Amino acid sequence: MDFAFDARTEELRARLLAFMDEYVYPAEQVAHEQRARLASPWENPPVVEELKTEARRQGLWNLFLPDAEYGAGLTNLQYAPLAEITGRSPQLAPTATNCAAPDTGNMEVLAQFGDERQKKQWLQPLLAGEIRSAFAMTEPEVASSDATNITTHIERASDGTDEYVITGRKWYISGAMHPDCQIFIVMGKTDPDGPDIRRQQSMVLVPRDTPGVTVERAMQVFGYEDHYHGGHAEVVFDHARVPVSNLIGEEGGGFAIAQARLGPGRIHHCMRLIGMAERAIELMCRRAVSRTAFGKALAQQGVVQNWIADARVQVEQLRLLVLKTAWLMDTVGNKGAHTEIQAIKIATPRTVVGILDRAIQLHGAGGVSQDFPLAELYAGARTLMLADGPDEVHQRSLARRELKKYL
The missing domain is CATH 1.20.140.10 (Butyryl-CoA Dehydrogenase, subunit A, domain 3)
Incomplete structure (x- = not known):
């Protein structure tokens, strides 16, 4: 068994460690001070944008994506020691390198299951760090540890339009408070009475500015609002309508x-x-x-x-x-x-x-x-x-x- 990192991992580790020492750790206190002066607590402190620019310049960007077409093309084994390094400053380093949840998971979904239009409209700006996103699955009214329990409805419009109508309430939706959050991936039931409980759910893309989408409040975690990750919100979908083409993959594939x-x-x-x-x-x-x-x-x-x-x-x-x-x-x-x-x-x-x-x-x-x-x-x-x-x-x-x- 060989426990040594390969040459590419070692090279990226050295660059990332230097980036942390030179830029990230000194920025922690700066970000804290800048945030106190922001008009909205959900905005990124200016130093965060500076870190993103520097990380991208150094090629420390989208390290999590194994698909070389979209990311660094690293294996999980190569990425593991790099993610560990960013975990030493979880408020800044993952965001600085565009490796922060929930955007990472959403980019993986779009890269693997999205069609070309969806990739162009949403994946590309996420890869560039120009927008943020949220993943809406957990619900306050059901035990969401069992994902088959979700009650949000995604129904075909009854007026003949080629649209879905989405109705439901979600909470602890990470990233939803961030002003740059422009898209939700929403999981709900398109076939609530289907015989296979694991084929009742689908996922659809819902732009944040869709009528009927209301971000009601920020949810705290042990009193923290987790500003750096865009907060965790309670979100209501009240007959929000999106084109059927916003379906990710197939109906029942959620x-x-x-x-x-x-x-x-x-x-x-x-x-x-x-x-x-x-x-x-x-x-x-x-x-x-x-x-x-x-x-x-x-x-x-x-x-x-x-x-x-x-x-x-x-x-x-x-x-x-x-x-x-x-x-x-x-x-x-x-x-x-x-x-x-x-x-x-x-x-x-x-x-x-x-x-x-x-x-x-x-x-x-x-x-x-x-x-x-x-x-x-x-x-x-x-x-x-x-x-x-x-x-x-x-x-x-x-x-x-x-x-x-x-x-």
């Missing part, structure tokens, strides 16, 4: 498209989470050697040493599992890597939450303050125990697959 979208999204989250854990370990070590309590440095306290050692072991374990999953996705496809994708989705957020929790504890009051990134990182990591399917759903599926061998 569930399959969602599964195709979520596989890469799950591993991308896990890659970035490892970067978050590395940032936490770095902050723990710096804090431990710089603070004294009860007559000796925190770094000399046995419990602190145990925290740091355990965190290092856990991160190394997670990284190997994520890299194995990336390799499998590249060699046998997402379906063949299904077990491993579920395993990393269960293990990574849970473990990183624990590391961040100990880092917060080590920082005392500073750990829960705005002066360190730990509280916001914790909120993001804890949310990923719910996003893209809660842990329990993945555990249930994984256990069934294991038990099937013995039945």
Whole structure:
């Protein structure tokens, strides 16, 4: 087994690490100060646009897309260490490199399932970082961990026009608050009474300015509004009408498209989470050697040493599992890597939450303050125990697959 990165990965890692040191980390405080002066909290601070320009100039752009026609043409295994690096500054680095969710998943959907008109109208400006997008699946009135529960209706217009009429309520729709968000990918039911519950759903493109689309409010996550990712909104579709040509793929194909979208999204989250854990370990070590309590440095306290050692072991374990999953996705496809994708989705957020929790504890009051990134990182990591399917759903599926061998 060869654990070394290939030459292209090493070259991109070196460039990305330098970009983080020279541009991203210094911009964190600048962005915070600039945001306080913006007319709208959802606008990008000017420094974010500067970072995007510089990243694109350096060729650190659309790294997540394996299709060389649209992105960098990297495999999952090549992208994994790069996504980890951007995870060290999740508020800035993914956006700066045009690798931020939910745009990444939406670009993957359009690249894989969109027709030429849809690609020209929506994929191209997303690839260029000119617009943002949102993915509307989760609903407040049903247990959306089971995607077959969704109740939003996508019906053919009854007046003879070649249109769909969309009615429903969605929430935690990431990116929807951003002023540059111009397009929603909406999942709803076109055949609610169909015999196959996984063929009842479809996905359609709904421009944000469509009459009947109302972004009602921003949803908070542990009190944070997640401005850098365009927020998370509650959105109402009240008889919103779009052309039938806005259908992505075929009617009844929405569930399959969602599964195709979520596989890469799950591993991308896990890659970035490892970067978050590395940032936490770095902050723990710096804090431990710089603070004294009860007559000796925190770094000399046995419990602190145990925290740091355990965190290092856990991160190394997670990284190997994520890299194995990336390799499998590249060699046998997402379906063949299904077990491993579920395993990393269960293990990574849970473990990183624990590391961040100990880092917060080590920082005392500073750990829960705005002066360190730990509280916001914790909120993001804890949310990923719910996003893209809660842990329990993945555990249930994984256990069934294991038990099937013995039945």
